[in-house]
Amino acid sequence: MPQPHYVIRRSRMGRFNFTLLGQHGRLTGVVVVPTENRTKPEVEEEARAKIRALARELVETAGPTE
Numbered sequence: 001m002p003q004p005h006y007v008i009r010r011s012r013m014g015r016f017n018f019t020l021l022g023q024h025g026r027l028t029g030v031v032v033v034p035t036e037n038r039t040k041p042e043v044e045e046e047a048r049a050k051i052r053a054l055a056r057e058l059v060e061t062a063g064p065t066e
Contacts, residue, residue: 004020004021004022004023004055005020005021006018006019006020006021006051006055007019007021008047008048008051010044010047011030013032013035014032014033014034014035014043014047015030015031015032016030016031016032016033016044016047016051017029017030018030018031018051020051020054020055020058027058029054031047031050031051031054033046033047033050
């Protein structure tokens with residue numbers, strides 16, 4: 001069984017489209033990160049951190065699974 005993961009694609013102006021992929025399906029969304037006076041790696045790392053935080057919130061909200 002494959003591990004859950006995500007796919008991320010940078011758009012414009014600090015927008016990052018992503019898809020969370022899991023055993024039972026997928027969720028898509030967008031996070032926005034400020035880009036002014038920041039390097040590309042800094043912006044990308046913050047986007048990844050926001051996506052990970054959203055995934056954690058989803059798990060916490062859904063509660064335990066069987």
